[in-house]
Amino acid sequence: MARFKAFAQGLVLTAIACAVSAAVSFWGLKRTYYLAVMLPVCMSSYVLLAWFTHLRKTGFLAYYTPSTESVTDIDEDKASGAELLGRRDPSGLLRRRPDLPDNRVESFLKNPIPALLWSAFQLALLATFLYWYFGVGASYYF
Numbered sequence: 344m345a346r347f348k349a350f351a352q353g354l355v356l357t358a359i360a361c362a363v364s365a366a367v368s369f370w371g372l373k374r375t376y377y378l379a380v381m382l383p384v385c386m387s388s389y390v391l392l393a394w395f396t397h398l399r400k401t402g403f404l405a406y407y408t409p410s411t412e413s414v415t416d417i418d419e420d421k422a423s424g425a426e427l428l429g430r431r432d433p434s435g436l437l438r439r440r441p442d443l444p445d446n447r448v449e450s451f452l453k454n455p456i457p458a459l460l461w462s463a464f465q466l467a468l469l470a471t472f473l474y475w476y477f478g479v480g481a482s483y484y485f
Contacts, residue, residue, distance in 0.1 A: 393463070
């Protein structure tokens, strides 16, 4: 089920990339040749974004170190606000609402890497199909 969910989220990202690529190539640059250029550009930007997200999650970058501190118990003095001092997430923010496991946007934002990679794969297949069967990108004057 998780693979189908990531595939569907990747399909949404593919539709966005196709819409942007078509708008740039047809309305902006007035040539279908640029559709064959913009689709691989979107594909490589999705792969690059997935790679940077992976590096950030693993703590490869020096300025980001994921902490595994446990949350302290709530003090007895609830009126002073002291119980909120230990209730911060790793980025230092207080949670305003509970985590909802069935929220699709939050699950995508927690781990966008599978959806980005599925979308890059779908864009590669689409660009290959457009070139092979319709000749989009084969000549500049199409």
